[in-house]
Amino acid sequence: MLALWCVAVASALVRGQTINTPDLHPVAGLAARGIRSPRLDDLFLSANDGDDDTCYCSLACETLAATFGGAQVSSVGQEAYDTRLNRFWSAQQAQETKPQCFFHPYDAEDISVAILVSRATQCPFAVKGGGHAAFKGASNSDGGITIDFINMVQVVPSADHKTVAIGPGNTWFDVYSTLENYNLTMVGGRVASVGVGGLLLGGGISFFSGQYGWACDNIVSYEVVVASGEILHVNSTTHPDLFWALRGGGGNFGVVTKFVAKTFKQGPMWGGFVIYDMQSTRSAIIDAMVGWGTKGGLQDPKSAMIVSFTYIQPYSSWMIATILDHAEPQAPGNHPEVFNDFFVGNAMDDSTRTTSHSNLTMEIDLMSPFGSRQSYWMFSTYLDKQLASDLVDIQREEITPIANVPGLVASMSFQIVKGKQLQGKSSKEGNALGVGKRPLLVANLAFSWALQSDDKAVLNALNNIVSRAKSTSEERGLFHPFLYMNYASQWQDPIAGYGTENKEKLLKISKKYDPEGVFQKLHPGYFKLHGAPTEWKDE
Ligand SMILES: Cc1cc2nc3c(=O)[nH]c(=O)nc-3n(C[C@H](O)[C@H](O)[C@H](O)COP(=O)(O)OP(=O)(O)OC[C@H]3O[C@@H](n4cnc5c(N)ncnc54)[C@H](O)[C@@H]3O)c2cc1C
Ligand SMILES: *[C@@H]1O[C@H](CO)[C@@H](O)[C@H](O)[C@H]1NC(C)=O
Numbered sequence: 001m002l003a004l005w006c007v008a009v010a011s012a013l014v015r016g017q018t019i020n021t022p023d024l025h026p027v028a029g030l031a032a033r034g035i036r037s038p039r040l041d042d043l044f045l046s047a048n049d050g051d052d053d054t055c056y057c058s059l060a061c062e063t064l065a066a067t068f069g070g071a072q073v074s075s076v077g078q079e080a081y082d083t084r085l086n087r088f089w090s091a092q093q094a095q096e097t098k099p100q101c102f103f104h105p106y107d108a109e110d111i112s113v114a115i116l117v118s119r120a121t122q123c124p125f126a127v128k129g130g131g132h133a134a135f136k137g138a139s140n141s142d143g144g145i146t147i148d149f150i151n152m153v154q155v156v157p158s159a160d161h162k163t164v165a166i167g168p169g170n171t172w173f174d175v176y177s178t179l180e181n182y183n184l185t186m187v188g189g190r191v192a193s194v195g196v197g198g199l200l201l202g203g204g205i206s207f208f209s210g211q212y213g214w215a216c217d218n219i220v221s222y223e224v225v226v227a228s229g230e231i232l233h234v235n236s237t238t239h240p241d242l243f244w245a246l247r248g249g250g251g252n253f254g255v256v257t258k259f260v261a262k263t264f265k266q267g268p269m270w271g272g273f274v275i276y277d278m279q280s281t282r283s284a285i286i287d288a289m290v291g292w293g294t295k296g297g298l299q300d301p302k303s304a305m306i307v308s309f310t311y312i313q314p315y316s317s318w319m320i321a322t323i324l325d326h327a328e329p330q331a332p333g334n335h336p337e338v339f340n341d342f343f344v345g346n347a348m349d350d351s352t353r354t355t356s357h358s359n360l361t362m363e364i365d366l367m368s369p370f371g372s373r374q375s376y377w378m379f380s381t382y383l384d385k386q387l388a389s390d391l392v393d394i395q396r397e398e399i400t401p402i403a404n405v406p407g408l409v410a411s412m413s414f415q416i417v418k419g420k421q422l423q424g425k426s427s428k429e430g431n432a433l434g435v436g437k438r439p440l441l442v443a444n445l446a447f448s449w450a451l452q453s454d455d456k457a458v459l460n461a462l463n464n465i466v467s468r469a470k471s472t473s474e475e476r477g478l479f480h481p482f483l484y485m486n487y488a489s490q491w492q493d494p495i496a497g498y499g500t501e502n503k504e505k506l507l508k509i510s511k512k513y514d515p516e517g518v519f520q521k522l523h524p525g526y527f528k529l530h531g532a533p534t535e536w537k538d539e
């Protein structure tokens with residue numbers, strides 16, 4: 001039973017007041033904005049011992065509902081609540097994670113209040129962009145507040161068309177299809193329904209990364225709500241340290257309420273899937289991939305490629321799916337010369353064509369539907385044909401014991417980080433990723449399956465592949481510690497993978513903008529600054 005004070009109702013918000021008082025107690029900060037309740041006042045006076053989370057979180061959600069009205073808060077039992085849950089990509093986040101409430105802010109001021117409410121009540125929160133992070137709790141708060149940006153979806157090009165301001169609730173399809181009205185686009189994700197927030201804060205690999213680097217390298221400013229509730233305009237001159245930290249540091253520093261990104265002119269482009277049976281084409285495609293990474297892709301930075309080795313349980317078969325793209329259109333039936341070695345004959349399917357950027361993202365979206373159990377893992381190595389081939393063997397060996405897991409689709413996708421994505425190559429401010437100066441093979445293990453009862457077997461296989469990949473590449477002097485946050489699992493530690501120097505720098509910046517560690521403790525999902533979210537236990 002809830003204690004009486006749990007249902008204490010806050011008084012109405014006085015809108016339009018700004019909080020610019022970093023040292024204020026959160027309850028005083030709320031009171032300064034006209035948000036009060038007897039219980040909030042009690043919290044101010046007594047130490048919150050946090051022994052009854054449900055109760056504190058019901059107070060938090062009640063306070064938000066009283067302040068903003070029911071339309072901005074959805075709770076268990078409401079239709080809107082179920083609708084919002086269905087918009088998480090993985091089953092782990094959509095079906096096994098139940099927030100106390102969803103909060104739907106309109107602007108940075110609303111988020112500022114939500115952060116103060118979380119601090120005052122010690123009720124944790126999560127932040128959801130596109131909801132594509134795979135693991136439980138990453139962007140949906142179990143029992144806490146999930147901030148869901150459905151009302152913050154602006155896409156506004158600047159008057160000179162050189163930049164665009166985008167709200168954190170956008171998906172990449174929305175961004176690209178709006179920009180296409182102006183014959184513009186930007187460096188962003190390759191899958192329609194992925195969100196802008198998670199992708200941009202973790203780095204962002206794009207069809208255009210050969211020309212312009214990581215997506216985050218192309219952000220010119222951020223609007224950020226930090227732990228004090230202050231709203232900061234962050235660019236390379238106003239807050240150069242935070243500007244750097246947001247380029248790879250994830251959700252560790254604040255809630256981003258606006259991204260301003262560089263745009264560029266873009267008309268129709270070329271791309272699509274070319275799919276092969278694995279047996280006959282494997283070595284030719286590995287050769288093509290390494291050739292592209294060391295030569296072709298550097299000579300023609302308008303080209304982009306992903307090569308996936310995939311086991312599909314429903315067909316009991318293996319295939320190679322290549323995704324090839326080029327910023328220039330091609331005559332029907334033609335492909336860019338840089339990809340000659342990828343057309344090795346007898347494709348099972350070939351969807352390459354000239355179309356729009358947004359249309360290419362729709363096609364890939366269909367390959368990664370919502371609703372399954374999902375796990376993403378990753379590792380990095382230097383480029384080497386024999387190693388790439390041996391990694392595929394490791395994947396095959398580890399999949400043998402789980403080959404009958406219902407619905408299993410198990411990919412190892414290779415991408416090459418090179419050229420403009422390497423350290424110091426695309427923006428003078430740099431980023432926190434720590435990729436170094438030599439091309440890297442970045443491997444993303446993306447497994448989906450149907451039943452919870454298979455979790456242990458599937459996750460064991462993933463852990464085995466990653467640890468064997470690490471030891472094999474280490475033995476050959478080809479290992480690299482880079483861990484790409486956007487592809488890592490909850491048992492991996494991307495911040496450590498950025499290198500000691502970058503990690504130290506991120507910790508220092510966190511201390512400055514978030515001295516009490518609000519984004520470490522009250523925003524517990526996803527990747528934090530101190531170690532992997534979950535400790536791996538062999539069983
Ligand atoms: C099908 C699929 C395709 C993908 N394609 C690509 C690709 O082409 N390139 C690439 O680089 N990556 C890609 N990824 C990885 C992707 O970048 C990450 O999954 C990313 O986290 C997704 O962002 P999101 O906003 O949808 O995620 P969410 O799950 O909503 O958020 C992920 C994390 O980011 C934080 N976050 C989100 N928005 C904000 C914000 N405004 N302020 C503060 N923190 C925030 C959240 O708190 C959460 O911790 C893909 C993933 C999938 C599943
Ligand atoms: C976009 O490009 C097309 C084709 O070149 C052109 O006809 C159209 O006028 C352009 N639109 C804008 C808004 O510039």
Ligand SMILES: *[C@@H]1O[C@H](CO)[C@@H](O)[C@H](O)[C@H]1NC(C)=O
Pocket residue numbers: 233235236237238
């Ligand atoms: C950063 O923002 C400030 C304040 O708006 C502005 O004066 C300055 O020119 C901006 N710096 C850059 C590099 O854009």
Ligand SMILES: *[C@@H]1O[C@H](CO)[C@@H](O)[C@H](O)[C@H]1NC(C)=O
Pocket residue numbers: 353355359362
């Ligand atoms: C994408 O383009 C194809 C043809 O190339 C077309 O059939 C399809 O309707 C387009 N989809 C969208 C969402 O524009």
